[in-house]
Amino acid sequence: MCILGKSKLLELIEKYKCIYPFDYHLLDGDSYILTVKEETTLNYLEHKNLISYEIVFTPLQYVAHLTAKSKYGRMGLSFLNAAKVHSGFIGRLALELVNLSNDRQPITIKRGNPFMHVEFLTREGDPSPYTGGYQFQYVTEEEKKFYIPILKEVFPNYDELAKLWFKNK
Numbered sequence: 001m002c003i004l005g006k007s008k009l010l011e012l013i014e015k016y017k018c019i020y021p022f023d024y025h026l027l028d029g030d031s032y033i034l035t036v037k038e039e040t041t042l043n044y045l046e047h048k049n050l051i052s053y054e055i056v057f058t059p060l061q062y063v064a065h066l067t068a069k070s071k072y073g074r075m076g077l078s079f080l081n082a083a084k085v086h087s088g089f090i091g092r093l094a095l096e097l098v099n100l101s102n103d104r105q106p107i108t109i110k111r112g113n114p115f116m117h118v119e120f121l122t123r124e125g126d127p128s129p130y131t132g133g134y135q136f137q138y139v140t141e142e143e144k145k146f147y148i149p150i151l152k153e154v155f156p157n158y159d160e161l162a163k164l165w166f167k168n169k
Helices: 006-016 070-075 141-154 158-166
Strands: 031-035 040-042 047-057 062-068 077-079 090-099 107-109 114-122
Touching: 006 031, 031 047, 040 047, 040 090, 047 114, 047 141, 062 070, 062 090, 070 077, 070 107, 090 114, 141 158
Parallel strands: none
Antiparallel strands: 031 114, 040 107, 047 090, 062 114, 077 090
């Protein structure tokens, strides 16, 4: 496995809309910085999910890895969930946070703030595409329709997967 460099990441974003909407200025080395969808304040010891503004799609031959910007760790935010995005996943990402700040004060993260790095890694071996209940998480019907032609191109068994993805939605 290896992390995609900037030129390959740009190709991936162009071809598959892996980050949507995309802002060139949020490229950071070999990663893209996702931003915050809605302002969120966490009181001391409070747990909340922070949602990305951007939609992330991870094509079959890749997995994605998330790391929070260190600025927030220094403030006292702790990140609780695994930092992996499965092959085939599409949706806005939810990062689980808890405020563990030493001064026990609320921490506010504003809408549009750069928050977490996403890196795409190549995979070896056959993929096992994500088929769980969080597929299309926090995505509107219009945004789903935007991705369906891409998914039909990427997944040879799209019709079979669509039954799983859309059965309860």
